[in-house]
Amino acid sequence: MAVHRELPPAKLAPTLAEIARGVRRDIVTTIGQAGMGHLGGDLSVTDILVAAYWRALTVDPFAPDAADRDRFVLSKGHCAVALYSVLASCGFFPRSALETFGGPLSPLNGHPNRVKVPGVETNTGPLGHGLPVAVGCALGARLRGIANRTIVVLGDGEIQEGSNWEAAMTAAHHRLATLVAVVDRNRLQQGARTEETKALEPLDAKWAAFGWEVRRIDGHDHQALVEALAPSSTGRPVAVLADTVKGKGVSFVEDRVEWHHRVPSAEQLRAALEELSG
Template sequence: MTDRSNTLATIRDNALWMRRRAFSMVHAAQLGHPGGDFSATDIVATLFFGVLRYDPARPEKADRDRFVMSKGHATGVLYTALCRAGYYSEDWLETYMQPGSKLNGHPNRQYVPGVEANTGPLGHGLPIATGIAIAGQIDGSDHRTFVLTGDGEIQEGSNWEAAMTAGHRKLGNLTVIVDRNRLQQGQGTEETSSLDPLPQKWTAFGWEVIEVDGHDHAQLLEVLGAEPGDRPRAVIANTVKGKGVSFMENQASWHHGVPSDEQFAQAMEELV
């Protein structure tokens, strides 16, 4: 088996584990955002197990790549990835959303190793990541900065201020991935505030734009692992909210839905 095949197998195995473990956490806590967790799982798994440079024993290592989870409500996928990557033991996941837990509803870098920025109020992650990328550019560092946003989140104006800045400064060390599942809390993005034509918007701000299947690990690995260019890169990842569980897929209600015992059992049967 080639190194690439081994990497893809590792990504696939971790993505499955992350979906199953995250849904178990949401079921136990009866809190969470599993629909958005599942649309983003393949993206996050590809980053952590095929692309990012990091050392869980030294979370603040200067030359690490940075990952900012801007859609901060998707903690199920983030916490399981960090756990699987070795930042903390699986015992931590048992405390998800419990009183006093470090793993609360939005990530906090003061408590959770591997978290680069406190996120949750939407529209803040890309501006923070842009600042990190500017610092790297000034320092002459070769670290890269990746930020994952929700598509509904792109309706926040602060994203476009950051996009304009990043394009102007030609931040080739910055990649934004848009989790384009076309659903946000309550209804579709296009019914709320239309984003299309989304690729052309990023292009107009001076970004290189690539569209991918956000559940195809091979496509994601090729695009996210590509060498930086001379412009910031926007990866529009077309995804399915609730991916992997039949009754959750493309259902806005699963933005923050929680499963009954029967639904949990069905999901575990399907996630194989």
């Protein structure tokens, strides 16, 4: 099974919606059973990851290290359960492996590890590292003469890290048109709202000032995501500002700062799965 850009457009929206619903069920189940995780951010980024893996990226779960594969970097590595759930949905490893998350000797740790998990391009966790790595991936592909693409997903809180803006300036200078940076703009970070911690807006103007092609969309609209993840139309790197809701899909988690890394109780897990069953 290869996951690539050639899914039938007519079937795209219902297919991705169904996949995303299943991924969200896997996320809440995995975190609930393990007693650890970052539920709010996992749920906000789900639709972005589903659109990336099931539509935008050219990858093959049976050849995860193929030289010409597209690269995906989850900079907000604390949302590893969302990445693991999407990789499992694509066939990189059995869904049953999600049951081992956080357990002794499990390859599925709280942050993704490229040595242990097929489909993971780079270890992430310290925020502000993913975009610099992605810039390196895009530059490396150019040097090797490979026409693959690189997509990196960042949390909006981590945009406060200066390393991102150094990388953004470098990407624009080298006109890395094969690079797409997606900001999961849920407006919450650990402990507070982003605008209370360190204001980010006008975020679109800031990316544009650094020389990027900017696309602002509803980060839960699958068709909008697919279109936004399309190649650059200007020869510049693309910044997708995906407006999302932290905890999307579970009403008592949505837009609640305390659910950054809270674990649902057994009763809350049942309620969340019921909401996600439709």
